Amino acid sequence: MELTVLGQDDANETASSCASGSCGSDNDQMAALPDAIRDKVKNHPCYSEEAHHYFARMHVAVAPACNIQCHYCNRKYDCSNESRPGVVSELLTPEEAVMKTKAVAANIPQMTVLGIAGPGDPLANPERTFETFRMLSEQAPDIKLCVSTNGLALPDAVDELAKHNIDHVTITINCVDPEVGAGIYPWIYWNNKRIYGRKAAKILIQQQQKGLEMLVERGILVKVNSVMIPGVNDDHLKEVSRIVKEKGAFLHNVMPLISEAEHGTFYGIMGQRGPEPEELQDLQDACAGDMNMMRHCRQCRADAVGLLGEDRGEEFTLDKIAEMDINYDEAMKTRAVIHAGILEELEEKDAKRARLAAASVPSSEPVANTRPVQMAVATSGGGLINQHFGHATEFLVYEASSRGVRFIGHRKVDQYCIGNDTCGDKESALSGSIRSLHGCEAVLCSKIGYEPWSQLEDAGIQPNGEHAMEPIEEAVMAVYEEMRVDGRLDETPEHAELARA
Amino acid sequence: MALAIVDTCVNCWACYDVCPSDAIYESKPHFKINARKCTECEGDYAHPQCASICPIEEAILDASGAAVNPPGSLTGIPPERMAEAMAEIQAR
Numbered sequence: 001m002e003l004t005v006l007g008q009d010d011a012n013e014t015a016s017s018c019a020s021g022s023c024g025s026d027n028d029q030m031a032a033l034p035d036a037i038r039d040k041v042k043n044h045p046c047y048s049e050e051a052h053h054y055f056a057r058m059h060v061a062v063a064p065a066c067n068i069q070c071h072y073c074n075r076k077y078d079c080s081n082e083s084r085p086g087v088v089s090e091l092l093t094p095e096e097a098v099m100k101t102k103a104v105a106a107n108i109p110q111m112t113v114l115g116i117a118g119p120g121d122p123l124a125n126p127e128r129t130f131e132t133f134r135m136l137s138e139q140a141p142d143i144k145l146c147v148s149t150n151g152l153a154l155p156d157a158v159d160e161l162a163k164h165n166i167d168h169v170t171i172t173i174n175c176v177d178p179e180v181g182a183g184i185y186p187w188i189y190w191n192n193k194r195i196y197g198r199k200a201a202k203i204l205i206q207q208q209q210k211g212l213e214m215l216v217e218r219g220i221l222v223k224v225n226s227v228m229i230p231g232v233n234d235d236h237l238k239e240v241s242r243i244v245k246e247k248g249a250f251l252h253n254v255m256p257l258i259s260e261a262e263h264g265t266f267y268g269i270m271g272q273r274g275p276e277p278e279e280l281q282d283l284q285d286a287c288a289g290d291m292n293m294m295r296h297c298r299q300c301r302a303d304a305v306g307l308l309g310e311d312r313g314e315e316f317t318l319d320k321i322a323e324m325d326i327n328y329d330e331a332m333k334t335r336a337v338i339h340a341g342i343l344e345e346l347e348e349k350d351a352k353r354a355r356l357a358a359a360s361v362p363s364s365e366p367v368a369n370t371r372p373v374q375m376a377v378a379t380s381g382g383g384l385i386n387q388h389f390g391h392a393t394e395f396l397v398y399e400a401s402s403r404g405v406r407f408i409g410h411r412k413v414d415q416y417c418i419g420n421d422t423c424g425d426k427e428s429a430l431s432g433s434i435r436s437l438h439g440c441e442a443v444l445c446s447k448i449g450y451e452p453w454s455q456l457e458d459a460g461i462q463p464n465g466e467h468a469m470e471p472i473e474e475a476v477m478a479v480y481e482e483m484r485v486d487g488r489l490d491e492t493p494e495h496a497e498l499a500r501a
Numbered sequence: 502m503a504l505a506i507v508d509t510c511v512n513c514w515a516c517y518d519v520c521p522s523d524a525i526y527e528s529k530p531h532f533k534i535n536a537r538k539c540t541e542c543e544g545d546y547a548h549p550q551c552a553s554i555c556p557i558e559e560a561i562l563d564a565s566g567a568a569v570n571p572p573g574s575l576t577g578i579p580p581e582r583m584a585e586a587m588a589e590i591q592a593r
Contacts (some may be wrong), residue, residue, distance in 0.1 A: 065515040069553065069575065075556040076511040120513060186577045189554040192519075196577060266576055269589040271512050354558025 007432035008110060017411050037250055040167050040221060042346070043112045044144065045307065045338065047168070047251065047294075053307070053381070054342045057113040058104050060097035061090065061303040062128045066120035067152050068188040068204060070174075071266040072227055072257055075120075090303065091119075091235075094131040096318060102140055103321045106331035108312070109338045115146045117170075123153040126160070133164040141165065142332050142339075148172065148225070152188060152204055154211025161420055162218050170253075171208055171217055172225045175233050176240050178202040181231045186266075209247065216248035223251040223294070228283055229267070230257070245348065253294040256280050277411050278439045281397070295409045370489040372401035374408065375476050376437045378445035384473070385467050385475050389448035392433070398472065399442060400480035405473045411436045434459050442443075442479055444472075502564050503539035504549055506532050509560040516551035516561075523532060 041047035045055040066075065092100060105111045114136060116122040122129040133145055137262040147161065148170035161169065175181040178230035181201025188200040195203065214220045224244045226237050233240075241252050257274040267270075275283070284293050306312035376395035397408040413433045430452055437443060443461055446468040456463045467475035483489050503524075503555045506516070510531035517525045517532060525539035526561075534551070540550045541563070545578075552569035559568040573579040578586045 064513050065518055065554075066513065066556065069556050075513045120515070124515070124517070186575060189515075189519075192550060192553065193548060193551040267590075270587050272515070273591075274592060 007099050028323060037221060043172075043343065044146075045113060045170065046115075048423075051066055051346065054110060054346065055113070056108050056111040056305075056307045057115060057304050058101065058111060058305040059115045059117045060092055060100060060132065061119055061320070062092050062097045063093055063116055063118055063122040063125035063321060064092055064120045065124050066150075067124040067190075068121070068150050069186050070150070070227075071184055071186065071272070072229070072259060074264040074268075076264065076483050090317060092318075094128055096321075097132045098135045099326075100316055100318070100321055101136060101143065102326050104312075104316050104347070105140060105143060105335065106326045106328060107315075107324075108306060109331070109335045110307070110342065111143070113144045113146060113341065114140075115148065117148045121153070122147045123149045126153070126157060130160055130164075133166065137165045140328060142330075142335055144168075146170070148212075150204070151208030151211050152190070153207075155207055155214055158211065158214040158218065158220075159213045161215075162220065166220065168221045168223065170223045171212055172251075173205075173208050173212075173240055173244060174226050174229070175201070176203060176209070176243050178237060180233050180236050181205060184229065186376055187481055189228050192468055209243075212244065212249060222249045223253060224249045225253045225255060227257050228254050228280055230273055230275050230279065232272075234275065234283060237283060238286050249391070251292045251294050254280065254284050254287060255299055258299065276438075277397075277409065277436065281409055281439075295407065328471050370402050370484055371488070372399050373442070373480055373483060374399050374440045375479060376411065376440040376443040377472050377476070378443070379455060379472065383472055385444050385470055386446050389433075389443065389445040389452055389463070392445070394443045395437060395440075395443065396472070398476045400476050405476045407481075434461070437461055440481075444475055444479065502541050502543075503536035504534055504541055504551060504564070505536070505562045506534055506551075507560060507562060509557050511557055511560075513556060515554045515556065519550040519554050521545040521550060524567065 041051075043051055043055050045051055045057045048196075052361075066073075069075075077092075101114050114127050116132060129147065133147075136143060136145060143165070145164055145166045146168040147166060149157075149172070151171045151173065154169075154171065174184050178198045178201040181204065182198040185201050185204060187194050187196045188204055189195075190200070190203055202313070212222055212224075222244075224240070226233070226240055228234055229236060232461060237254060242254060257267065257272070259265060259272050259274050261268045284295060287293055303313055304311050305316055375397060375398050377385055378389055378392040378395055379385055380387045380391075394410050394412045396410050399406050399408050413436050433452070434455060437456075437459075440461055442464050444464045445457060445466055446465060447461050448465050453463050464479060467478065470478075480489075506525075508531060512527075512531055513570075514532075516529070522538045523544060524535045525532055526535060529560075546553075549569065555561050555570060556575065558570045558572050558574060561569045563569055567570050573583075
């Protein structure tokens with residue numbers, strides 16, 4: 001299977017706080033996928049950056065048990081305030097999960113995809129997971145099913161997976177070398193024994209690779225998730241990307257390690273750091289030569305509900321579902337109409353985009369090979385620069401170069417210290433924002449106050465409110481062009497000089 | 502002879518599924534082992550299954566009250582090497 005480089009963002013399966021515009025940037029990557037795959041992912045909010053503004057997804061937490069230990073996971077998962085993989089508030093039985101899925105699908109008709117992602121490993125809970133899938137295939141055939149797994153039990157589950165309405169499986173593969181794996185997985189439960197260290201990692205890796213091959217043989221789409229752990233597997237993930245591509249995975253999602261001490265994970269307690277945004281970006285770029293990369297993953301909870309920019313789980317607790325009177329046959333009719341409408345709208349957008357692309361024939365003048373520039377954008381969705389700097393909880397980072405604009409990734413503002421007690425030198429929320437923009441030379445927003453304006457300038461980042469309500473890519477390109485005309489592309493970026501000073 | 506689950510249990514269900522004697526049951530505030538049913542897996546497996554999959558050190562005790570998975574056994578880092586391992590990890 002030929003894999004072309006998907007520029008970047010298409011997908012975000014794990015998401016929870018997507019500023020929606022975030023995911024709607026570069027559409028070329030969907031276009032680069034083979035038709036058969038594009039057809040399968042066009043209404044999957046996690047795989048199609050375009051679709052995710054229109055279609056919703058949900059996870060049901062039916063799979064508590066796990067058969068391995070990862071150093072970035074804490075098995076004490078009952079927390080409602082955290083938003084990250086493996087965390088859920090309410091464990092469901094398969095019957096409850098089906099009830100919840102139907103309630104969500106009827107109330108949020110844009111919901112097209114149901115995933116089982118934990119809080120443990122779905123395939124280490126085969127009865128609970130497959131019972132849920134079996135019932136849903138029967139009772140809600142218009143919902144796509146997907147599952148994510150650590151891969152240990154995958155080869156044994158492939159035949160059963162193939163029976164259901166499942167065309168996507170996500171395998172978390174953090175290494176292909178047992179030596180590296182021994183630093184990530186302290187043990188696995190295998191053939192009724194606990195196996196430790198290198199030996200455990202070797203078995204896990206073999207199972208993951210075998211499972212990947214078996215799924216590809218059966219025509220089931222495979223996405224690979226990897227957690228980037230600085231000093232452990234960061235460099236190694238390039239090799240992982242190359243190998244999983246070779247074996248036919250269609251998308252690679254490299255995610256940053258989450259290791260806050262208060263989550264109580266081994267890495268958190270031991271003080272293992274996560275990657276800086278730039279380290280993540282560089283690794284994603286390095287992998288992109290080999291593989292379609294997914295850059296929008298927001299690492300959502302194992303019980304997330306709704307569009308990727310929101311979590312509506314609170315509206316669908318068991319108590320609330322019990323009071324709903326759902327007629328799913330009727331709901332399916334409504335859903336079909338809504339889905340067809342959305343797909344039509346997406347096709348129109350595609351056609352429009354194609355017309356625009358055809359119209360903008362490159363000029364015959366030689367394009368100057370100017371250096372690329374990264375810019376941050378504050379957006380609340382719709383692909384527009386439409387958010388006040390001070391309201392942004394995350395920024396989207398774009399790279400402009402003589403070859404055009406591409407989406408690079410998102411930077412959360414609050415993932416940095418914002419001056420609480422866990423931080424030694426108390427930073428203000430503002431300096432937290434500025435820190436999260438490291439590496440960017442400009443920030444585009446709808447409005448910005450005087451204080452952040454001058455602080456951004458001091459940090460070598462040019463604030464820009466002149467492109468409010470304009471489409472992101474066009475605005476980024478316009479700013480890049482201004483920089484070129486001003487001769488600023490010939491200079492060493494100011495922030496680099498500041499960093500050196 | 503029976504094993505027991507104590508209050509460090511995080512209710513992850515892993516042991517429940519692998520017990521060959523159906524001795525483990527859901528309970529509040531945590532899962533428990535029915536001492537009359539528990540065989541410590543003798544005759545079924547070389548190692549007690551619950552303690553072989555339990556992710557929490559010291560959450561399962563043997564008949565003498567000793568932790569089947571003592572501190573350091575699951576992280577692979579014995580307590581006396583903790584400081585050293587931490588320094589190593591923080592240098593990454």
